[in-house]
Amino acid sequence: MQDLKLRANDNRGLSQLEAGFDLLGWHEITQGSILHSFDGDATNIVNLKAEERTYSGYNSYTATVASWRVDKPVFNIDVCIDCQNCWVWCPDSSIISRDKQMLGIDYDHCKGCGVCVEVCPTNPKSLLMFAEQRELGEALSQWPEKKKKEEKN
Amino acid sequence: MAITSIKNLKEFSTNNDRFEGAHTLCPGCAHSMIVRELMNCTDDNLVISANTGCLEVSTAVYPFTSWDTSWIHIGFENAATAVTGAEAMHKVRKRKGTLPDNDAPVKFVAFGGDGSTYDIGFQWLSGAMERGHDFTYICLDNENYANTGGQRSSATPIGATTSTAQAGSHSYGKKEKKKDIVAIMAAHGAPYVAQLAPNKWKSMAKGFQKALEIEGPCFINTVSPCTTEWRFDPKDTILLTDLATESLMFPIYEILDGHELNILYRPKNVLPVEDYLGAQGRYKHLFKPENKHVIEQIQGDIDKNWEMLQRREEARI
Amino acid sequence: MAEKFDLNEREVWDGNYAASQALRQADVDVVAAYPITPSTPIVENYGSYVANGYIDGEFIMVESEHAAMSGCIGASAAGGRVATATSSQGFALMAEVLYQASGMRLPIVLNVVNRALASPLNVSGDHSDMYLGRDSGWIQMDAFNAQEAYDLTLCAFKIGENHSVRLPVMVHQDGFTTSHTAQNTYPLTDEAAAKFVGKIVPVDDMLDFSRPVTYGAQTESDWHFEHKIKQHKAIMDSRPVIDEVYAEFEKLTGREYKRVESYNMEDADVAIVALGTTVETARIAAEELKSEGIKAGIVAIRCFRPFPFDQVREALKNVKCVSVLDRSSPAGAMGAFFNEVSAALYTTASRPLVTNFIYGLGGRDFSIEEAKRIFKEQQAHADAGHITTDIQQFSGLRGPYLGFFQTKRG
Numbered sequence: 001m002q003d004l005k006l007r008a009n010d011n012r013g014l015s016q017l018e019a020g021f022d023l024l025g026w027h028e029i030t031q032g033s034i035l036h037s038f039d040g041d042a043t044n045i046v047n048l049k050a051e052e053r054t055y056s057g058y059n060s061y062t063a064t065v066a067s068w069r070v071d072k073p074v075f076n077i078d079v080c081i082d083c084q085n086c087w088v089w090c091p092d093s094s095i096i097s098r099d100k101q102m103l104g105i106d107y108d109h110c111k112g113c114g115v116c117v118e119v120c121p122t123n124p125k126s127l128l129m130f131a132e133q134r135e136l137g138e139a140l141s142q143w144p145e146k147k148k149k150e151e152k153n
Numbered sequence: 154m155a156i157t158s159i160k161n162l163k164e165f166s167t168n169n170d171r172f173e174g175a176h177t178l179c180p181g182c183a184h185s186m187i188v189r190e191l192m193n194c195t196d197d198n199l200v201i202s203a204n205t206g207c208l209e210v211s212t213a214v215y216p217f218t219s220w221d222t223s224w225i226h227i228g229f230e231n232a233a234t235a236v237t238g239a240e241a242m243h244k245v246r247k248r249k250g251t252l253p254d255n256d257a258p259v260k261f262v263a264f265g266g267d268g269s270t271y272d273i274g275f276q277w278l279s280g281a282m283e284r285g286h287d288f289t290y291i292c293l294d295n296e297n298y299a300n301t302g303g304q305r306s307s308a309t310p311i312g313a314t315t316s317t318a319q320a321g322s323h324s325y326g327k328k329e330k331k332k333d334i335v336a337i338m339a340a341h342g343a344p345y346v347a348q349l350a351p352n353k354w355k356s357m358a359k360g361f362q363k364a365l366e367i368e369g370p371c372f373i374n375t376v377s378p379c380t381t382e383w384r385f386d387p388k389d390t391i392l393l394t395d396l397a398t399e400s401l402m403f404p405i406y407e408i409l410d411g412h413e414l415n416i417l418y419r420p421k422n423v424l425p426v427e428d429y430l431g432a433q434g435r436y437k438h439l440f441k442p443e444n445k446h447v448i449e450q451i452q453g454d455i456d457k458n459w460e461m462l463q464r465r466e467e468a469r470i
Numbered sequence: 471m472a473e474k475f476d477l478n479e480r481e482v483w484d485g486n487y488a489a490s491q492a493l494r495q496a497d498v499d500v501v502a503a504y505p506i507t508p509s510t511p512i513v514e515n516y517g518s519y520v521a522n523g524y525i526d527g528e529f530i531m532v533e534s535e536h537a538a539m540s541g542c543i544g545a546s547a548a549g550g551r552v553a554t555a556t557s558s559q560g561f562a563l564m565a566e567v568l569y570q571a572s573g574m575r576l577p578i579v580l581n582v583v584n585r586a587l588a589s590p591l592n593v594s595g596d597h598s599d600m601y602l603g604r605d606s607g608w609i610q611m612d613a614f615n616a617q618e619a620y621d622l623t624l625c626a627f628k629i630g631e632n633h634s635v636r637l638p639v640m641v642h643q644d645g646f647t648t649s650h651t652a653q654n655t656y657p658l659t660d661e662a663a664a665k666f667v668g669k670i671v672p673v674d675d676m677l678d679f680s681r682p683v684t685y686g687a688q689t690e691s692d693w694h695f696e697h698k699i700k701q702h703k704a705i706m707d708s709r710p711v712i713d714e715v716y717a718e719f720e721k722l723t724g725r726e727y728k729r730v731e732s733y734n735m736e737d738a739d740v741a742i743v744a745l746g747t748t749v750e751t752a753r754i755a756a757e758e759l760k761s762e763g764i765k766a767g768i769v770a771i772r773c774f775r776p777f778p779f780d781q782v783r784e785a786l787k788n789v790k791c792v793s794v795l796d797r798s799s800p801a802g803a804m805g806a807f808f809n810e811v812s813a814a815l816y817t818t819a820s821r822p823l824v825t826n827f828i829y830g831l832g833g834r835d836f837s838i839e840e841a842k843r844i845f846k847e848q849q850a851h852a853d854a855g856h857i858t859t860d861i862q863q864f865s866g867l868r869g870p871y872l873g874f875f876q877t878k879r880g
Contacts, residue, residue, distance in 0.1 A: 026696040026703070031636065032575035033697050034674045035218040035684040043254075043680040045221055046196045049169050053221075058684075060175040060217040068180065084162040088354050089391055091185040093174040100163040109174025113181035113380075114388030129388075198679040202544065209686075215693045218684035223676035225547055226686035227570045231540035234532065238502055238544025239676055241528040245499045246550055246677065248526060253678040277540065280533030 030058075049098065061109075065092075069112035071129040074139040075104050080126035086116035102126075123147055155196035155258060156366065159358040168193040171221035177211040181387025183377040183394065184208050184293045186351045188264065191291060194361040197258040198222065200243075202236035204269035205229035207300045208293060230274035232263040233281035233290055240286050260365050261288040267308035268298040270374075271332050282341040282370045289364040289371045292334065295379035303382040307332040310402075311454075312447040313435045315382070320438040325447050330454065338372040339408040345371040347407035347417075352394035356405055356417045363407075376403040384434025396429040401459050402451075406466075414465040423459075426452045472497075473523040475660065483655040485619040485648035489555065489581045489641065490515030492623035494525050495663035498579075499550030502530040502541030504560060507593045508645040509583035512555035535560035539567040539578075546576035547685050549672035551627065553578065557645060558585035561599040565606070571638045572607030573701060574685055577630030577670075578638040580608070581623060584746065585645040586832040594833020595645030597745060597797040600774065601806055607701055609639040609708055610774040614749045616653040619643045621725055624658070627667045628715045635708045636673060637701075642774070646833065647747040658723065666722055705776045712773060729773035730781040738767030740848035741786060743811050744795045745771055748829075748836050755841035766845040771807075782814040790852035791823040793844050795865075797830045804862055804875075823851050823879070829865035840865055856880030 030036075035058040038045065045053060055061045082102050087095040094110040096103045105116075117127045123146050130139040158164040171192045178185050184207060192199065199222040203209040209226045212219040227235045240261045246252045263281075265274055270292040278290060297315050298304040305318035310331045314320035318327035339346045345367045349357040357375070364371035378393040380386070385393055397403040398418060405418035427448060430436035439448050475494065483491065490512045493501065503513035519525040528545075532538050535556050546552040556564060561582060571578050587598040603610060609629060613619040619641065626639040643649055658666065674683045689697055709729065716727040731749070734756045735741065742752045749770040756766040769785045769792075771778065786792055792815065796805025803809070808826035815822055827844060830836045844865065851857050857880060860873025 023692060024696070026700045029693070029696050029700060030216075031700070031704075032573065032674065032685070033215055033687045033689055033693075034574075035213065035216065035687055036674075037218055037221050037682045037684065041680045042221075042682055045682070046169060046171065055173075058216050058218055059173060059221070060212075060219040061173040063175040063217055065175045065177070082163065084166040087166045088162055088190065089186055089351070091178065091180070091182050091189075091390070092176075093170045093172060093185075093189060097166045100166060106174060111180035113390075114386075115181055115390055118388045119391050200548070200676055210688050213684050213687040215687040215689040215697075218687065220682065220684055222682045223679070224682075224684045224686075225544060225676065227540055227543055228566055231537060231567070234502075234537045234540035235544035235547075238500065238530070238541035238546075239548035240544075241502070241530050241541070242500050242545040242548035242550045242552075243677055245526065245528045246548070249499075251550070253675065253680065257679050259677070259679070276533055277537050280537055284530065284532070 064108040065111055066108055069110065069132050071112050071114070072107065072132050073105055073110065073112065073114065073116050073127045074130050074136055075102070076126050076128070076140055076143055079122050079124060081122055083121060085119040085121060086127060089115050089119050091115065156362045157194060157196060159194070159355060159362070162354070165193065165358065171199070173219045173221060175217070176219040177214060178207060179381050179387065181380045181390045182207070183295070183351050183390050187291070187293055187357070187375050187377060190351065190354060190358055191262065191361050192222070194358050195260060195365055197260045197365070200236060200239050200259060200261050202226065202232040202263045204232040204265035204274050206266035206269055208264055208266065210300060229269050231277045232265050232269070233274065233278045233288070236261045236263045236288055237281045237284065237286035240288055261286070263288060263290045265290065265292055266300070267292060267294040267296055268306040270294070271307045271334055279341065282338060282343055282372065286370055287368050289373065292372070292374045293377040294374050295377045295382065296331070297379065297382050299379050299382045308334070310451070312439050312444070312451060314438060315435070325438065325444045335374050335408065339411050341370070342411040343372055344369040344410055345407065346373070348374045348403065348405060350376045350394050350398050350403055350405055352391050352398060353405055353418055360407060360417070382435065385432055389432070393432060396424065396432055400424040400426045400429040401455050402426060402429050404459060404462055406462055412470055414462065416462055416466050426455055472525050475524045477657050477659065479656065481655050481657055482652045483616050483620070484650050484652045485613065485616040485643040486511035486583065486650065487515060488616040488620035488655050489623050489643070491657060492620050493553050494519045495658065495660055496551060496553070496624060496627050496667045497525065497664065498527055498553045500528045500530065500542070500545035500552050501554055502532050502538045502545065503554045504532055504535045504538045504556070506535065506557050506560035508585060508595070508649045509555040509557040509581060512581050512583070535563040536567060539564045539571060542578045543567060543571050543574065543576055546571070546578050547574065547674070547676045549675035549677050551631070551670045553580070555581035555583065557583045558587055558599050562587060562602060565602060568603060568606040568608060570686070573697070575636040575701070575704070576638055577627070577636055579623065579626045579630060580638065580640045582640050582642045583645050583649045584642055592832040593645070595647055596831050596833065598799065600642050600745070601798045603640060604775060604806070607637070607705065608775065609637055609705065609712070611639065611641050612745050612772055612774055613641060613643045613648065614747055614770065615648055616651070617655045617725070619648060620655055620657060621719065621723070621727070624663060624667055625715050625719055625727070629708065629712055631670050632711050633671065633673060635704065635711050637704060637708060642746070644746040662722065666719065709776055727772060729778045730785050731770040731772050732785050733768040733770070735767035735769065735785060737765050739765045739790050739852055740845055741767045741769055741789045741792045742795060742841065742844060743769045743771070743786070743792060743807070745774065745797065745807070748795060748797065751836055751838055752841045755838045755845060758838070759842055759845055764845060764849050777810055779814045782811055783818050786815055786822060787818045787820055789822050791825070791848040793825045793827055793848050795827050795829055799831060800828060823857050825851065825857055825859070826862040827865045828862065834866045836866060854880070
C-alpha cells in the first residue's frame with residue numbers, strides 16, 4: 001500500500017519537523033510570521049484529495065513525524081471490512097481512505113499511538129502494532145488467526 | 154450550509170481532511186480527533202481561531218501550519234473575540250461587496266482548551282456569546298492546563314491530582330468541583346449549547362453540524378482525554394472516552410435556546426465511576442482507603458447530575 | 471450607501487470629535503471598542519454615525535479594552551479597515567495585544583487620548599500610557615491640538631496600510647486639554663478625505679479562501695529574533711513613507727507636518743523638547759522671551775515611533791542647552807524621553823547640555839510662566855557652560871525642592 005502515489009508535491013517527506021526548515025535570514029522570512037498553506041489557488045481545496053493538492057512548503061503535510069514512532073501499525077487489507085473506525089479516530093490524519101476504502105497508513109504522519117488498532121473491530125484485527133524496524137511482509141506473515149468466541153477478551 | 158453526509162462512517166470518510174498531520178500534538182491526543190471531525194462536517198470555508206494551548210502550540214509551529222483554512226491565534230484568552238472580529242468584518246465587507254468572493258460560504262469557529270475557556274478566556278467568551286455573533290466555540294476539555302505541564306483548571310474534577318492541586322499524604326488532590334460550563338453558556342441564551350464526546354462520533358458530528366448551521370453563538374464542550382496528564386496509554390483514548398460516557402462522568406446532551414434540554418446518549422448499562430477513575434493515573438490515590446469518600450462523592454454527584462438532566466429533559470422548559 | 475454628513479469649511483471641534491470625523495471619512499469597516507475617559511466620545515461618535523447611517527460599518531461594543539484590540543486584530547486580519555480608541559488603564563489592559571497586532575503586521579489605527587496611569591487613579595492627561603506603548607511595535611504620532619488629531623488620524627490609515635509599511639499606528643492627543651477643548655478645525659470634504667486616504671488593499675486576507683493563511687504562529691529561538699528584527703526594520707523603513715504622506719497632505723491642505731517639528735530654532739541658544747499640548751505653551755513662552763533677549767526654541771516630536779534620532783540630532787546640534795520635558799513618572803530613572811533625546815545628542819560634535827524636567831503628571835497644569843522659567847534656567851546653564859542645578863528636576867510639584875544627579879561637566 002505504501003507504493004500508492006500520494007505525494008502531492010515532490011517535497012513531501014523531505015523536510016524533517018525536528019530539524020526545522022532551512023533557517024532563513026530576516027530578509028527572507030514571511031512578513032508577520034504568516035504561513036500560507038498552499039501554493040497557487042486553493043479555492044476548491046475541500047474537493048481535492050491530498051495527492052491532488054498543491055501544498056506549500058509551509059504546510060505540515062510536507063513534514064514528517066515518523067521518528068516519533070517506536071511501534072508502527074501494520075495494515076492487513078485481507079481482513080479489513082472498511083468500517084472506517086481507524087479513519088475517524090486517527091489523531092494524525094494518517095489513515096489513507098479513498099472512496100470508502102481503507103488503503104493504508106501514512107507513515108510520514110503516523111506517530112504510532114495505536115488508537116487505530118484498538119478501535120479496529122475485525123477478528124483478527126486488520127491493524128496490529130509491530131516494532132518500527134519490522135518489515136511489513138514479515139509482519140503480515142505473522143498475522144494471528146481468527147479468535148474463537150470464547151477466547152475473545 | 155454545505156453539510157457533509159454523516160449517514161455512516163463510510164460516507165463520512167469520503168471527506169478530504171483539512172487538518173494535516175505532522176502537527177506536534179501527543180500521540181493519541183483527542184484534540185485532533187475532534188478538530189478533524191469538525192472540519193469534516195462541512196464543505197464551507199472556515200475561519201478558525203484558537204486560544205493559546207496544546208492545539209495552538211502544536212499546529213502552527215513556524216515554519217509549518219497544519220491548517221488548510223484561514224486560522225488565527227492571538228493570545229491565551231481571546232480566540233472568541235478574534236474570530237468574532239473577523240465575523241463582523243465579513244458582514245460589513247459582504248454588504249459593501251469588497252470580499253474576494255462575495256458568495257463564498259463561510260463559517261467561524263473558535264477552539265479553546267478548558268484553561269482558556271473556563272478560566273482565563275471566560276470573560277472574552279462570555280462577551281462574544283452575549284453579543285450574538287454567528288460563530289461556534291468548541292472547548293477541548295481535557296480538564297487541566299496540559300500545555301504547561303498539567304496544572305489544575307476550574308474544569309479539573311474533584312479528586313484529580315494535578316501539579317498545582319497535588320494528591321499527597323495530606324491531600325486527595327483537587328478539593329473543588331468542576332465548573333458547569335455548559336449550564337453557564339446555556340444561561341447566555343445561546344441558541345445551541347452541547348456537551349459531546351469523540352467516541353460517539355455521529356452525535357458529535359450531528360452537534361457540530363447543528364452548531365454550524367444555526368445562526369448565532371453556539372457553544373460545545375467536548376471531552377478530550379489527555380493521555381499525558383490523565384495518565385493512560387495513548388492507544389486507549391477512545392476506550393477512556395467510552396468509560397467517561399458510559400459512567401455518565403460526561404453525559405452527552407444539548408440545550409436549545411437556553412432551555413430545551415435533550416439527552417443525546419443513554420448508556421444501556423451505566424458503569425460505576427470506579428471503572429472510569431481506575432483507568433487513569435491521576436485518580437490512582439483515590440483508591441486508598443482514606444480517600445474512598447471522594448469516590449463516593451463523585452458517584453453521588455454523577456447520579457444527582459444525571460437525575461437533574463433527565464428531569465430537565467422531561468420538563469421541556 | 472452612507473448618508474451625507476454636512477460639514478462646514480470651518481468647524482468647532484474638540485480633539486475627540488475631530489478624530490471621530492476622521493474615522494467616518496476614512497470609512498472604517500469595523501470598530502471594536504470599550505469606553506474609557508477621556509477617549510470615549512471617539513467611539514461613541516462612530517457608533518452614532520453607524521446608528522444614523524452616516525457610515526456603513528460594524529461597531530462591536532466589547533467587554534474590555536483587551537477584547538477591543540483582540541476584535542480589531544481579528545477584523546484587520548479579515549482584510550478591512552479597522553480603528554479604535556482608548557486611554558490609560560484601557561491602554562494598559564490592551565498592552566498584551568498591542569504587541570500581537572504589530573507582530574502580525576496589521577494596520578490598525580488606535581486613537582490614544584493620553585491619560586495618567588493609576589495608582590492613584592486619575593482621569594487627566596499625562597503621557598504614561600503613551601510611554602507604555604513605546605516598545606510595542608506601533609508607529610506613534612502625536613497631535614498637539616484638535617486639528618492635528620483630525621489630520622494625523624487620516625494620515626495614519628494611509629501610512630499604516632501602505633504595503634511597504636503594514637504596521638499599526640497610534641495617534642496620540644492629550645486627555646482633556648486636546649480631547650475636550652473645542653477649537654477651530656478645518657475638515658476636508660468627505661470626497662477629498664476619501665481620495666486622500668484611499669481604499670485599503672488587503673494583504674494576507676483571512677477571507678480570501680483561495681489563499682488560506684495562518685496568523686499567529688509559534689516561533690521559538692530559531693525564528694523569533696529574525697521576525698522581531700524584520701518588524702523593527704519595517705518601523706525604521708516607515709520613515710520615508712511617513713514623510714511622503716505628510717507631503718501629500720500638505721499639498722492637499724497647506725498644513726505642513728514633519729516627524730520633528732521645530733519652532734524658533736533658527737538662532738536658538740536654548741531649547742525645550744516636548745510632546746503634546748505643552749509644545750503650544752512653550753511656543754508662546756519662547757515668543758515672549760524674545761523681548762528679554764533670550765533666544766529660545768522648541769523641538770517637538772511629532773513621530774515618537776519610529777524615533778527620529780537623526781532629525782532630533784539635526785534640530786538641536788547648534789543649541790547650547792536643552793531641557794527635555796517628560797510627562798510621565800520616570801519611577802527610578804531619568805525620564806525616558808530625556809534618555810532618548812540625550813542619546814541622540816551624545817552622537818553630535820557639540821554635545822549640548824541636557825536637563826530633564828518631570829512635569830504635568832495627572833493633568834497638573836503647565837503654564838507659560840513655568841515654560842519661561844525653564845528657558846531662563848537653561849540660559850543660565852548655557853552662560854555658565856555647565857548645568858548649575860540637578861539634572862533631573864520637577865516642574866509644578868508642591869513640597870520641598872527635589873532634584874537628582876549633578877553634572878560631572880561643571
